[in-house]
Every structure is written in C-alpha cells, then in structure tokens.
Amino acid sequence: MLDTIALLDEKLIPAWQQPVSVLDLLAARQLNLETALLGSSLFLSDAPFTGHKINPIQFQQLLQSAQKLWRDQDFYFQLGHRLLANGIGPLKDALYHVHSLSQWTDLIGEFALLLSPTIYCRDYTINAHERFLLFSSNIGLPLNSLQHRTLLVLISQLIKRSEKNWRVEFYLSENTPSDVDQFYVHVAGKCYFSSPFNGVRIRQKNNNDEGHHMDISTQVAINQCRDTLGEKRYLLPYVAELLWSNHQLTLNDTAEHIDTSPATLKRKLASCRVSFQALSDQMKAERAVIELLLKGTSLEQISNNLCFHDSSNFRRAFKRWTGMTPSSLKSAYRGIFEPS
Template identity: 45%
Template sequence: MATGKPIPAWLQPVVLLDLLAARGINALPALQGTTLFPRDRPFTGHQLSPQHYDRLLANGHRLWRGDDFSFQLAHQLSGYGIGPLAEALGETAGAMAKLTLISRFANLASPSATLRIHQVRPDDCFLLFGGTYSLPPSPLALRCALALISRELKRSEKEIRLDAYLRETSPADRHQFQVHVAARCHFGMPINALRLRTSLPQCERAPTLRAQVALQQCAALSPAERTTLTSVQERLWSTATALNLPECALQMGMSAATLKRRLQREKISFQQITDNLRAERALIDLLLSGASVEEIGARLNFHDSSNFRRAFKRWTGMTPSDVRAVYRELFSNVN
C-alpha cells in the first residue's frame, strides 16, 4: 500500500457523509475501515488514502437505498465537493483546457482514479481512466468520475460532444448512466475513457487573478507523495520512448531493486503497468488512426509485427484485426 494520503477528508468524504445523512441514513457505519472516526468530525486536517476512500465509497453504497449512489454523489460533489477546482474550472475558457485542468488535479475530481489525456487531434481527445493503486478504477469510482466530469464539461459548453466508453458489458444500473452521465455511453468497449470532441475554436487567455488563486489552492491540496504505481504510470505515459525498469527507476531517483520492491508492496509489477499503457495506446491507434499494424507496433518499440500481434492478443484477448473489425466503425463514426 502507498503511504501517501492525498485526499482531504473535508472535501469528498464529508460530502459523501452529508449525502447519506440527508437521506436519513446513519452515516457513521460508512467510516468503518477508513481511518476516520466519529471523534474526528468535522474532519478538518484529516486525509485519506485512495484505498480508504474506495472503502468509504463501498460502505456508502452498501448503506444506500437504491442503485444510484455514485451518481447522486457526483451531483453533490459538483461545486464545493471538488474544492478550488470548481473555481478554477469556472475561470477557464475552452473544454479542452478544462479537461487538462481536471486531469492535472485528478485527486480533487476523482480521488481514487488516475486520469490521462490522449490527444488525437486539437479538437479530439480521450480522457483515460485508471486506478491509483490498481490498474482499473473501482466501478463506484468510475461511475462517480464519469458523471461528475461530464457534467462539469457540459455545464458551460453545450456544443461539445462527449462519448463514454466502458469495459462493462451490461451493468445492472445501466439506466442510471443514461440519466446522470452527460455523455453517450457505450458498454462492452475495450477501454474506460471519456472522449471529448468540439468544433468550437479553443480560446486562450491569461488566467485571471481569481484563477491564479484557485490554481495555487488546487496545487496546495495535491499530494506531495504519489503512489508508486501512479508515479510510474505518469513517467511512462509522458516519455517519448519506452523505458525499462532500470531506466524508469533512474529517472525516479532510486535503484531498480527499490522500485521493484515498492511496486510489490502495491501488489503490481512493472510489466503489468507497461503492458496496460501500451495496450491503451495500441487500442486508440488501431481504432482512430489509419496506421498499419506494423506502424503501430514500431511506435510501441516492437521489433516486428508478429511480436506486437502476440503481445496485443495477450493484453486484450483479441487480435489487432479483430479489434478493428469489431470497434473501429463505432469509435470513428459516433455522432
């Protein structure tokens, strides 16, 4: 487990507890196993780890009467629940700029999920959802993040197009997605992602003083210490060339043995992380570009297309040609 506790307890956790109380539900059992205790109320100065926040989500879902807990929480979080990020978003022009801001301060928008942007074109990008201590985010966290982020983006820019792609094939609460997520939802997809497309010109303007204050506050609430998984993901995602474990460890200022040991404590391996990220990049290239399998394999530093095809089948259970045949039309032509 990571030792960092990047989630301010007086933001999302307090909103969650207030939501339960407003529905006449005893909120105290939701604290079980979270490192928060009733005596700590109102939790000023306390923080949670991503694991403990997910435990709080699971407890709240168990106590909730109905199947819309994550979505109702997203509504409550919009505004005060995401702290100064709400102010920063209000002072930011352009949907793409807002999405970048949400990704930058993911701990405020989606505490137990990582958010990575893959830019396809200036007017078309994907926000990819991962976990802070596991590769996929928890279903509850994913639902909440989709509802919150899509509604924040749609709040001031109605003309943007949002599509949510979800790996779940047929969730029992499918109708709740249609009601609460401000995006067209597609299930049984190969990735968890929110796609943003816009035909509007993206305005650039100097940040106002209010925006500068809000951004400084967001930065102050961002974790000084990331989980090792998140740090490795960010390092691998941002680099232009593939890194092996010793190279990644060197860039992170530690030995390969130390990095390997820290990842083992988080119950993940370096190979799992690299496979996951390469699979995501390969999937997007296959679905959205006209590049050949050979070209995509070369971009991902495979020496020949046969090795890439075998690795892709191991990652996804499908061949590159099967993925294109099944999904490409949907990804390319969604209106």
C-alpha cells in the same frame, strides 16, 4: 524525486472534500454516519475534518460502507451530483472558467486525485480539437465499475453546467448494466458499454483552443488545488505516466529516474499489486488500442511509436496483450469508434 512519491498507506486525500460529500449525502437520508466511517480513520468528533487526510484504501472503504447504507442503485450517480456541488473544492472553479479544451483536460490530469481519489485520468490528444481521458486504477486494484459512474456524472455535469458546448462520449468496459436507465437520467453524454477501455472522449465543435488566457481568479483556484494536494503523488500513476511517455524505459531506467534502486522499485510496485513488466505492457497496450481505434493509425506507425523492430513482433505482442489481433479488434468495435 523519491520523496515526492507516496505509497498506498500514505494519506493524501483531503477529508474535507470528497469524504465529506459522501457523509453529507448519507446525512440527507438520515443514515448512520458512524457506521459509514468505520475503517476510514475519521471520526465524527473530528468534523468538519479540515486538515485531515486519508489514503485510497480508507476512501474505498468509506465508499463501500456508504453504498451498503444507501442500498439503492443510484448511490454513485447521486454522489456525482453532490460532488459537483461542493466536493472537489477549488477545482470546480478552475474547470468552470477554463475555455480551452487542452487546458481543461490538463487540469483533469493534474488534479485527478481531487476529482476521483481512486481513479487516475490520463490525458491523450487525438487531434487539435479532440481529447481522450483514459481511466486507470490509482491503487493497483481492478477499477470498480460503480466508481466510474460517479466520475461520469461529475465530468459530464461539469461540462454541461459550464455551457462549454462540447460533445462528450463515455466508454466503459463493463457490459450493459441492468440499471442502464440511470445513465440516461444522470449522465449528460453518450455511453458505450463493453469497450476495451474506460474513458471519455471530448470533442470541441470549433477549433478555438488557441488564444485563451486564464484570468487571475482561475490561476488562484489552480494554486489552491496545488496547495491542497501538496507535492506528493502516488507511485503507480507516476510510474505509469513515465512508461506511457517513454516506451523504451527499463526497470533500471525508471528506478534511476525516481532516484531509487531497481529492487526497491520492484518491491514498491509489488505493494501496489503490479509488476514493472505488467505495467509496461499495460501502457503499450492502452496506447496501441487507443491509436488503432480512435485515430485509425496504421499498424506500422503504431509499431514504430511503441519502438518495436517490425510490425510482425507488434502483432504478436498485441494479441498477447488483448487476446485479439489488431484487425479483429477493429472489426469488433467498428460500430462504437469513429476514428478522426
């Protein structure tokens, strides 16, 4: 198991997909590509970069350099459109042709690295016809709000152009930005700012999620995505998923699950700028807030789901995590969230 877990300096991001789209966007404006590539471990002499891969820190450096060269505020919105054209490889074909909402969000979760190399998408079922994708950092750094914009454009346009007729709502933790008009132009869905988390809610108007079988070409596209990524996954989202699925896991349990020692796991998480306890608390807090706001789940039930002995202990932990009591959080966001 341990040999399938990668650290931040390991190169898993296919350079011929998202990084090339960044360069193509700059080239359309005749901007200096060599300047953009500084610190990315890529060189123009290697183009078209087939077979080359970079790590998340190098990709983040590429984005930062590209944004400085672009200068205009719409860079990340324009990049979202460019990625939709040719930047996510066979994943676009798979997402276009999958009609089941559950299958669609499952693919987003599995191939998040192809969709956004620095953002991890966690898939959460609200009910039979609603899903929620929660955005988290893939690299242990605070999420860059500008990177959300690329992902928002990409997801919203994927749904719009494939004519799935789903209702999409985006939630961002950043305050309403000065360039909010760019969201109305480029994002095909309602955007809510000052949210307690970052993610997208997708509602299927008719509950026709059952009975859809993938055709052979879609299965081919999915296999191509798996071949592109290989078997390795980054440590932080991998451990986060374990803790999200089982809130009782201790450091020792988790280390045993991935076939390593607790000390080694602690050291590797530290390299991702997070402690095991902080990550465990984050997963519990995210699930508690989502269940409270999106599902309207009772405090007693959430407390049980998160394996607390009683709701009083849960309330104290909730305030420690969020700075607010559950009731005050519900009141604060009553105008944004509509529990199903």
